[in-house]
Amino acid sequence: MIGRRVKYGMVALSVLAAATSAQAGGNDVGRPWMNARLGSDARAELLLTRMTQAEKLTLVTGFYGVDLTAKHWTAPPEARQGQAGVVPGIPRLGIPPQWESDAGVGVATQSSAKVAFERTALPSGLATTATWNPELAFQGGAMVGAEARASGMNVQLAGGVDLIREPRNGRNFEYAGEDPLLAGTMAGAQIAGIQSNHIVSTVKHYAYNDQETGRTVLDVHIDEAAGRMSDLLAFEIAIEKADPGSVMCSYNRVEGVHSCENDHLLNQVLKGDWAWKGYVMSDWEGTHSTAAAALAGLDQEDGVSTPDTAWFTNGKLDAAIKAGQVPQARLDDMVHHILRTLFAKGVIDHPVAPGPIDYAAHAAVTRADETQAIVLLKNTGGALPLGDRPLRIAVIGGHADVGVLAGGGSAQVHPRGGTAVPGVQPTTWPGPVIYDPSSPLQALKARLPKARIAYADGRDPAAAASLAAHSDVVLVFATQWTAESQDFPLTLPERQDALISAVAAANPRTVVVLETGGPVFTPWRGRVAGVVEAWYPGTAGGEAIADVLTGRADASGRLPVSFPDSLDQLPRPRLDGEGLPENAPFDVTYAEGAAVGYKWYDQKGLSPAFAFGEGQSYTHFTYGGLKLTQRGGDLAVSFTVANTGPREGYAIPQVYVGAASGAWEAPRRLGGFRKLKLRPGESRRVTLTVDPRLLSLWDTAAHGWRRGAGAYQVWLGASSRDLKASAKLRLDARSLPASYHPAG
Ligand code: BGC
Numbered sequence: 001m002i003g004r005r006v007k008y009g010m011v012a013l014s015v016l017a018a019a020t021s022a023q024a025g026g027n028d029v030g031r032p033w034m035n036a037r038l039g040s041d042a043r044a045e046l047l048l049t050r051m052t053q054a055e056k057l058t059l060v061t062g063f064y065g066v067d068l069t070a071k072h073w074t075a076p077p078e079a080r081q082g083q084a085g086v087v088p089g090i091p092r093l094g095i096p097p098q099w100e101s102d103a104g105v106g107v108a109t110q111s112s113a114k115v116a117f118e119r120t121a122l123p124s125g126l127a128t129t130a131t132w133n134p135e136l137a138f139q140g141g142a143m144v145g146a147e148a149r150a151s152g153m154n155v156q157l158a159g160g161v162d163l164i165r166e167p168r169n170g171r172n173f174e175y176a177g178e179d180p181l182l183a184g185t186m187a188g189a190q191i192a193g194i195q196s197n198h199i200v201s202t203v204k205h206y207a208y209n210d211q212e213t214g215r216t217v218l219d220v221h222i223d224e225a226a227g228r229m230s231d232l233l234a235f236e237i238a239i240e241k242a243d244p245g246s247v248m249c250s251y252n253r254v255e256g257v258h259s260c261e262n263d264h265l266l267n268q269v270l271k272g273d274w275a276w277k278g279y280v281m282s283d284w285e286g287t288h289s290t291a292a293a294a295l296a297g298l299d300q301e302d303g304v305s306t307p308d309t310a311w312f313t314n315g316k317l318d319a320a321i322k323a324g325q326v327p328q329a330r331l332d333d334m335v336h337h338i339l340r341t342l343f344a345k346g347v348i349d350h351p352v353a354p355g356p357i358d359y360a361a362h363a364a365v366t367r368a369d370e371t372q373a374i375v376l377l378k379n380t381g382g383a384l385p386l387g388d389r390p391l392r393i394a395v396i397g398g399h400a401d402v403g404v405l406a407g408g409g410s411a412q413v414h415p416r417g418g419t420a421v422p423g424v425q426p427t428t429w430p431g432p433v434i435y436d437p438s439s440p441l442q443a444l445k446a447r448l449p450k451a452r453i454a455y456a457d458g459r460d461p462a463a464a465a466s467l468a469a470h471s472d473v474v475l476v477f478a479t480q481w482t483a484e485s486q487d488f489p490l491t492l493p494e495r496q497d498a499l500i501s502a503v504a505a506a507n508p509r510t511v512v513v514l515e516t517g518g519p520v521f522t523p524w525r526g527r528v529a530g531v532v533e534a535w536y537p538g539t540a541g542g543e544a545i546a547d548v549l550t551g552r553a554d555a556s557g558r559l560p561v562s563f564p565d566s567l568d569q570l571p572r573p574r575l576d577g578e579g580l581p582e583n584a585p586f587d588v589t590y591a592e593g594a595a596v597g598y599k600w601y602d603q604k605g606l607s608p609a610f611a612f613g614e615g616q617s618y619t620h621f622t623y624g625g626l627k628l629t630q631r632g633g634d635l636a637v638s639f640t641v642a643n644t645g646p647r648e649g650y651a652i653p654q655v656y657v658g659a660a661s662g663a664w665e666a667p668r669r670l671g672g673f674r675k676l677k678l679r680p681g682e683s684r685r686v687t688l689t690v691d692p693r694l695l696s697l698w699d700t701a702a703h704g705w706r707r708g709a710g711a712y713q714v715w716l717g718a719s720s721r722d723l724k725a726s727a728k729l730r731l732d733a734r735s736l737p738a739s740y741h742p743a744g
Pocket of ligand 1: 284
């Protein structure tokens with residue numbers, strides 16, 4: 001194992017030579033590390049030679065960014081009000097503070113802050129994933145990064161990529177679904193977009209932070225191979241697509257060891273096998289030791305909010321070094337990881353400064369994202385799209401008259417002008433509950449001038465049913481608020497199922513528009529004409545919803561997560577830790593291994609309510625010409641998609657792959673996808689290369705990927721359950737090292 005361990009203490013030798021040459025070049029005399037022609041590692045080494053021990057120790061602790069009077073805590077003076085955290089800078093050397101804010105859907109404000117940043121919110125991370133459009137994810141990230149710069153933030157706590165193993169997880173809205181390829185691709189694109197602004201983004205929460213119940217005390221158990229082929233693969237793909245400057249380790253334990261002091265996860269897999277060069281930051285107060293954490297690969301303790309819960313500052317890491325528990329070379333290595341990242345991402349060369357924000361341009365970005373995120377799950381009798389006809393339309397519930405719901409917790413973005421629905425409980429952590437002031441009702445009225453549109457808030461089901469009975473079409477907006485630090489039942493709250501049933505009984509031409517964090521139960525789906533999943537729609541959500549409902553835009557999202565029909569379909573029907581006293585440790589055993597989401601349903605032969613990849617367009621597509629070839633050892637899949645319907649629309653052909661033998665965790669894995677915009681009558685030939693890891697098993701003993709020889713099956717589908725064509729190709733055996741990254 002020695003060969004795979006991360007080595008420290010190798011950085012010093014070239015320092016003097018580099019310093020001499022930088023100075024000889026006459027660059028920034030006295031600050032040779034400011035010579036941008038030097039590599040990031042060389043610049044970091046130059047800086048390290050000038051730093052005192054106290055300065056080095058300064059860079060490895062981040063402090064909570066908000067004054068917590070209850071804890072007698074004063075944030076450092078560099079902190080920007082409302083931000084998540086700050087690592088003090090070193091002005092003497094020109095090292096700026098690291099100003100950190102959450103950024104899953106936009107520049108967030110901490111719940112305990114007295115003043116909020118009012119910023120643009122993207123739709124939820126899960127919504128962005130539902131676009132299956134990495135370009136939109138990149139643009140959304142670029143928008144968030146631009147607002148971060150203008151807010152004076154240079155480190156963004158974004159890039160949630162924990163797989164959805166637990167549909168009740170209160171943070172599913174921040175994540176990117178249940179499939180490692182889709183999640184890694186979409187989160188990676190968002191991270192790359194953020195970092196295109198010369199700032200750092202994280203990917204988080206590494207690893208297996210898949211439920212909020214007991215998140216700081218639970219211990220995840222998973223077979224090593226299963227982890228490499230599921231959750232870890234999602235991180236690996238996101239990291240190779242985006243090279244995030246930082247990885248945030250998670251609160252939970254994995255195989256008995258907290259993630260932030262987990263040598264296997266941090267040193268061996270992340271920094272060793274994947275050769276990632278950034279710095280590991282802990283989740284807020286997610287550090288649990290000094291020497292163990294430092295030696296396991298944690299580079300920065302973050303979110304420190306009281307001196308007594310800190311492990312690196314307050315003299316502790318210094319003392320551990322003096323006592324010989326942590327080599328000095330390891331502190332230098334921690335600082336090197338941080339500094340080389342600040343150089344590599346442009347944080348030092350392009351200092352951030354608060355400035356103006358182009359909110360109108362950013363509203364267009366979030367609107368485009370949400371428009372393509374909306375998933376049309378059911379549409380019978382041509383209920384949608386709503387043409388501009390003299391229809392009587394009832395809009396019911398969900399505060400659709402004023403806004404759209406957002407998710408809660410540290411990712412909470414405050415809209416300009418404040419929430420559209422003040423006072424909704426909880427108003428404190430993990431609240432406040434916020435509705436972005438973008439009204440679907442008003443947007444529908446603007447688009448449908450011939451229609452008569454009436455609104456009922458839905459609190460009185462009888463009144464809502466009566467309005468429905470006197471309408472031609474009914475749109476029921478059903479909401480489920482979810483948030484960090486809690487998990488949530490899959491049943492819609494506040495008796496909304498009963499409201500939907502009453503309305504549908506009065507008028508079967510009822511379309512349910514869901515604004516939820518993730519999957520929910522839909523027991524009424526057989527009794528309504530339409531089901532639309534709009535997720536948490538973001539700043540311009542009402543406009544986007546109206547664009548899709550009226551057909552101004554095609555319905556072009558597809559589910560990135562399965563919707564279960566009942567709890568007994570889940571690998572863990574009972575949520576682990578539920579009902580236990582707070583802080584009582586417990587185990588979560590992932591017996592499903594790598595069979596997450598649709599893979600589990602397929603393996604068990606279960607029918608979910610709605611399947612992974614599912615979603616309709618307003619036009620029709622045919623899929624054909626499936627052809628498989630082997631190119632340089634890789635599997636290339638070619639096919640043709642044609643728009644045979646009446647209007648322009650988006651197809652999302654999905655390629656699924658199956659093992660030559662029955663050894664995989666499931667019959668099928670997503671092997672590739674493409675989002676195609678096609679005019680009526682247009683067809684497109686597409687060729688995708690399947691990442692060879694998706695055709696392999698992780699071999700723990702051999703420490704690498706192994707593809708067995710044999711005939712592999714490939715399906716071309718419109719969803720994981722709507723498979724249109726299949727073909728087989730014999731592939732040779734192939735071995736790939738743990739460090740394998742696909743080209744490009
Ligand atoms: C969350 C992180 C977040 C941090 C700072 C923690 O509670 O788990 O995702 O980045 O707080 O707000």
